[in-house]
Amino acid sequence: MKNRIIKVDQLARVEGEGAVFVKISLGKVTDVKLKIFEPPRFFEAFLRGRDYSEAPDITARICGICPVAYQMSAVTAMEDAFEIEVDGQLRELRKLLYCGEWIESHVLHIYMLHAPDFLGYEDALLLAKDQPDLVKKALRMKKIGNDLMTLIGGREIHPINVKVGGFYRVPTKSELEQKRDDLKWGLDGAIETAKLVNTFEFPDFEVDYEFVSLKQPNEYPLIGGRFVSSSGLDIAIREYEFHFEERHIAHSNALHSVEKGKGPYAVGPLARFNLSFETLSETAQQVARDIGLAPVVKNPFKSIIVRAIETIHAYEESLRIITQYEEPEHPSVEVWPQAGIGFGASEAPRGTLYHRYRVNDDGTILDAKIVPPTAQNQPTIESDLRLFVSANVDLPREELTWKAEQAVRNYDPCISCATHFVTLEKE
16 A cells, blocks of 8 residues: 655646645545645725725736636626616626636636646647647637727726726727627637547546536526526525635635535536536537537536637627627716625636625725635535545556646636635634
8 A cells, every 4th residue: 555645836837826735645545735825815805995986996906817707796796786787788798808808718728728738748838839830829819808808898907997887988889890800710719629629638537516607597607697506506696605605724825615514516617518508609519519528527627628618609709799789878877876785796717706795875895705716616626636636546656746736727726816814813
């Protein structure tokens, strides 16, 4: 029987700073830790005492990869508190902005962070050395997403054009039409990507997850909806904290989320795909069927294929929105602050992002709660590591360490988003 330690002191190809520790005693896994040691960032505390209108810009700074997710969850929570509804073309523009973020984030993860694992490269630079055309194509696909964010959000990193009630400025029909050819090219590229990643060799590893995501009756989940799960949960966003809770864990500066009375659950592309496949775009559904991918996908290593399918959806949805776009008469609806509690949620590329704010009658933020997707996935990532290492304990150390690190990257963790305030108690 073997005693071994699988240890990765600094995770590569993830956003933020984390480590993996797995202890094997007498051939059995006895300890698993996804250590997140990046310092806490205190964003919820920064929001207290600030005006409601500052929330979209402050929360956008939490992440440079998925700032739109933070803006969408923040503005919809504030609009819920003020009993405002933003719909029609303004909501369509928000979805278009979000599609830009999905494109840039998914393509970044597929080609630069995850594909090197399957193709046997240490990083994307070495991949580019051998396959420059492939990486150039990926960079162009990603840039199309960034360009959408710049046009609608004002800039590609930490957009500044989103406000509670709508936008500061909306694009013209002509400005959107100029993106059409690039989006068509990107759609073809995304289809080729799905077919490419489907040829990768995947470990024989499946898990019966409790999947959780937002769900809409007639559209693939992006902004709002209801929380649903694979075990039948179906609740309003404002009921989230009745069913889920966060816990402090000694080895992580990020909180661990669990479903009360059940335990770990999984959010992200696999959850969305499995719970809302029927609302993917027509082409995305057809390509999935063509390559033999159908719900329920239980192999987390195949998340790279699902991300490619979602990228097809994002390109096709962008083209639909541009085709049907009519410039709204006003860039935003009127906002009248009032005291209350607002709840908002949206689907960041790597999973559901929940926000709650309590504001007073002039719109000053009294309290804020933000639950990022990586915090929700952390217990599931550790569970995956325990199961995967247990099933492959006889692999050579180097290969097992490589695959354990890859098991973490399946979730595209955004560690910087997940780091949280930690309460220290002196005994």
